[in-house]
């Protein structure tokens with residue numbers, strides 16, 4: 084057993100899961116978090132007794148034996164994290180052109196349900212679904228099969244945009260749009276986002292979809308407890324201000340500009356641009372800094388958190404995506420056309436509730452819309468910012484009421500967040516929802532390596548492999564493999580599931 088000291092910068096899903104895996108393997112783990120709460124995008128908040136989730140709203144592939152369930156076993160999450168299954172016949176509901184289209188779990192049910200509305204597309208749907216499974220299954224990491232390298236199919240579909248592949252497979256233009264109805268889950272852009280991203284997300288949720296009972300902060304709290312149980316520590320209000328280096332290696336980190344923590348390894352869960360800002364070493368080439376700082380970020384979000392009157396709003400056991408006639412291009416809007424689409428969900432306070440206590444409506448919003456308040460701080464941004472938020476909340480509520488008439492009558496209070504809120508609570512770049520955007524046109528230049536030129540500084544989190552519960556955990560395995568080997572981690576996962 085090693086007793087090397089690992090400092091982890093940031094307590095998001097990526098940082099905490101690296102912490103659990105390394106602590107299990109004898110490393111001395113310290114997680115340093117700048118915020119008051121652990122979790123990053125796993126944070127929840129409470130207002131007037133009502134609880135709201137800010138980041139992770141549902142997870143997939145969590146039924147016994149499925150990939151995420153096996154990872155949750157390995158990370159000792161299952162005893163602490165309650166799951167409530169979304170409607171297997173319609174975990175996602177896409178509404179547009181005056182119709183509602185439900186996504187059913189499982190290959191056969193999905194094809195059957197879609198073919199009932201699009202009978203002439205039955206064969207194309209089967210071809211589409213088989214491709215999804217083939218692309219997702221070809222990734223050894225996503226399917227948790229140890230392999231030295233992924234099959235070539237992955238590379239092909241990492242380089243082809245979603246719209247190009249779907250338009251080739253599906254000849255009905257409405258169905259082609261329905262199939263990308265949940266694209267806010269990965270902020271997909273036409274002509275840019277790789278088909279492989281779509282395939283991983285579709286496969287992940289189509290296997291099974293669950294809400295986290297009581298909120299996703301249960302995941303962060305469980306991992307914090309595991310790290311502490313294994314002898315490590317997690318410190319909040321500890322902002323890393325510098326990674327100190329000698330000529331060849333990192334020696335430790337400086338916190339809040341004063342305290343210094345020595346380290347044998349430093350793993351950063353912060354955005355790669357912010358990680359590079361912390362390193363003042365000639366080992367990092369200026370060209371690399373320029374490349375990372377010019378990478379595109381996914382769009383930000385504007386959320387309206389709804390506190391419902393008790394016993395009035397039946398719990399909706401689905402995610403509801405509303406559009407006028409297409410899910411594409413909702414990130415391209417002006418003052419008049421916003422919002423072009425929305426995602427509406429209810430939070431789950433107990434397993435399979437009858438009534439919704441709280442909910443959220445989420446729509447895209449760019450940082451430039453709130454840029455004029457960029458120099459202000461949470462709670463002190465001024466009256467014009469409050470006015471901006473109310474105006475946008477009312478417009479979003481108008482859009483949702485076209486699908487759910489009189490929803491306002493059932494709302495006790497509502498609260499809002501903008502890309503600035505995310506910037507200030509989770510440190511995401513430009514308030515972006517999912518970090519660096521994948522773009523087929525950038526090829527490998529659009530990817531961030533988990534290694535840095537400083538041999539004992541590694542990166543983890545949503546910018547390494549992909550965002551989301553599975554995407555981040557896969558990135559964690561990649562990062563921890565540098566210290567433990569992938570084979571060892573896979574063996575441990577298998578053992579934990581026996």
Ligand SMILES: Cc1cc2nc3c(=O)[nH]c(=O)nc-3n(C[C@H](O)[C@H](O)[C@H](O)COP(=O)(O)OP(=O)(O)OC[C@H]3O[C@@H](n4cnc5c(N)ncnc54)[C@H](O)[C@@H]3O)c2cc1C
Pocket residue numbers: 092093094095096097098115116117118121122123124125137138139140141142321322323324352353354357384445508509510511515516517543544545546549550551552553555
């Ligand atoms: C609105 C929204 C909805 C989402 N919905 C879902 C969903 O339904 N399902 C799903 O699977 N995923 C969802 N996601 C994505 C998922 O939540 C994220 O991909 C994931 O939680 C990111 O984890 P992370 O560890 O990469 O980063 P983060 O959660 O961003 O954590 C990074 C942490 O590092 C800290 N930090 C940064 N710099 C420093 C520093 N210098 N010193 C100390 N600490 C620092 C930050 O404060 C933060 O806590 C959603 C995300 C958003 C924003």
